Amino acid sequence: MGWLTSTLHLQVTPAQVAAAVRAGVYVVLGIGLARLTAVTVTRATRHMGAQERVLLRRLASYAVLALFLASALREAGFRFDVLLGAAGILTVAVGFASQTSASNMISGLFLMLERSIAIGDVINVSGTVGEVLSVDLLSTRLRTFDNLMVRIPNQTMVTTLITNYNRLPIRRFDLQVGVAYKEDLAKVEQALLDIADRDPLCLEDPAPLLIAMGFGASSINYQLSVWAKRENWLELRNRITREVKAGFDELGIELPFPHVSLYTGSVTEPFPVMVMNPAAVTGASAPSGAAATPPEAEA
């Protein structure tokens, strides 16, 4: 220590050294006690939800740490009355500087109190779908299903539309299906309802719903709405699509591709078709791919 004071030309008194040691002890003790508090609060709040547990744990440990840091600063000779004297100016300065952060913090508190989302929920925020990992003081962290971490500011979370997929125990899937115009619609409707009835993942109540959506360009369109237990929703979605295809194939019901009908100007006459000699095509001056016009069609 002597070489340091002589080098820096400092005059450190034993009282100052003792104060610095005390401040250090406060810091170490504060960190230790904050961790102990976090563990204790986590254990004591086992009956609560993950969200509340994280919030309480952080509040308690930060409060303990703040107290000890304040004590350490006082021991180190930091005068809080000076800080309080400058508080007015400081508040304005800090207020301007941390406007966004403060907004995020308050939004985070609202999010926690509102309980619209919880840790572990699968949510959709403006098109980003993922599992909620944490709702922190400033932001909410999501893990998307392709394993990307997304950080969303709490202010955005409060002002944007959020869809929570985990909140309710049952969920509906709407299957859009089109059938050919030639089909017997009563038979189609019965086939769709029978398929839903046979699938054990499809809830019997609420009952499957069949809606005729109208006449499409190439098909008559239906919507088959079936309900499933939330955990089975994806499986039902895959199964019901497979079952409808298999069921329609078995019953000979056509699932049409988009159809385009071409008519001649007179509507009734078919298009004339002529098989060309490849050699003649090569030698012709007509552009490649263009069909030669038969003489009778020109008439």
Next chain:
Amino acid sequence: MSVGMSEAALDSPWWGEMELTPGELRHWHVGPYRLWVRAMALEWRLWSLSSVDAMGEEVVLGAEAQDAEVPAEAALTRVGLSSARPVLELRPALADRDVVVRPDTPVAVPAGVRLELYVTTPVWIVARAGGNVPLLDEPSLRLSDTWFGPNTLEGELAYAIRTAARLELEELPRRPHRAITKVVVVNGARETLVLEKLKVPVAGLVLYTSQRSGLWTDQVTLERKQGGGVAEASVGAGPNVPGVDAERIAEPRVTTPSRFSLNAFGRLLGV
């Protein structure tokens, strides 16, 4: 050993213990449910398959089987044990959720009438290795899921079955994989009550075996009071059917007092 379902099958129940030879494949068939079991030195292998034939009556008890007989679609369960004792115990158990029973045709219960009806629900097959090690617990027949509640926000998940809801016990077909529940409906209101569906709280009932008449559950009583809305639902101790010598075989999955308010009457009946 194959047993055609009739009095003979009821006389020789499919549950119980059986000692297996290590490495040997054995086969059980209980109504729509089929099970193949092989006990190995440190592992159990169980292949199970449930057909869609809800009316299945065949019973096969631990017959010797060949690997080629196991269908490819059978689900395989492997359980590793530090020291496998080749004793297999098969037990029936009631469903792990309540069952919503919907009669094929709604039954009208006029005012002041006390009605007894019988409904049957498929049992779960519970397999354990010697030393009470759980191996398997699955339905003998895959039941359709359903939601039971006033709307899609409030309610609970249950299983759904359709039943003839027979009023005469003698008319009830006996099947090895189904347990019978006697439901007593008392309509104390002034209006006729139409039973379109009712929830049988099987998860809270005791399962019994009867020497001569298969599997039974506790009796369930639903009583509609004069006012119409308020009612009491209770579970009786035992099947409460004359001539049925009930012996307790499985405890309720949900621990409940012997007599309790199950739910509002309207919720049990879905009205």
